């Protein structure tokens with residue numbers, strides 16, 4: 281499982297440590313991961329659309345262990361391939377934003393009441 285914030289490429293800028301990063305390019309896809317040569321942590325990933333993802337744990341680690349409100353998740357993506365159910369009120373897109381939403385089997389409840397991808401502009 282990989283919880284992350286997603287940004288447009290021009291919304292992310294490396295402030296320091298560029299010489300301590302290496303890049304892994306997926307052999308069959310367009311995904312790239314940039315990881316720390318010192319500790320191995322993923323610092324940033326780039327998907328096939330050119331969007332950057334920053335691991336939530338990295339952001340929290342740089343904010344005294346807490347995720348700042350402005351970076352807190354607002355949707356779940358690719359929920360159809362989850363490893364476990366997540367019990368929160370966030371919209372859960374089965375795949376990409378704007379596509380079908382997860383419907384809770386027991387209640388028939390659609391998790392869509394808190395926003396849409398369009399509400400994600402603060403993360404872009």
Ligand SMILES: [Zn+2]
Pocket residue numbers: 316317318319320321
């Ligand atoms: Zn490191």
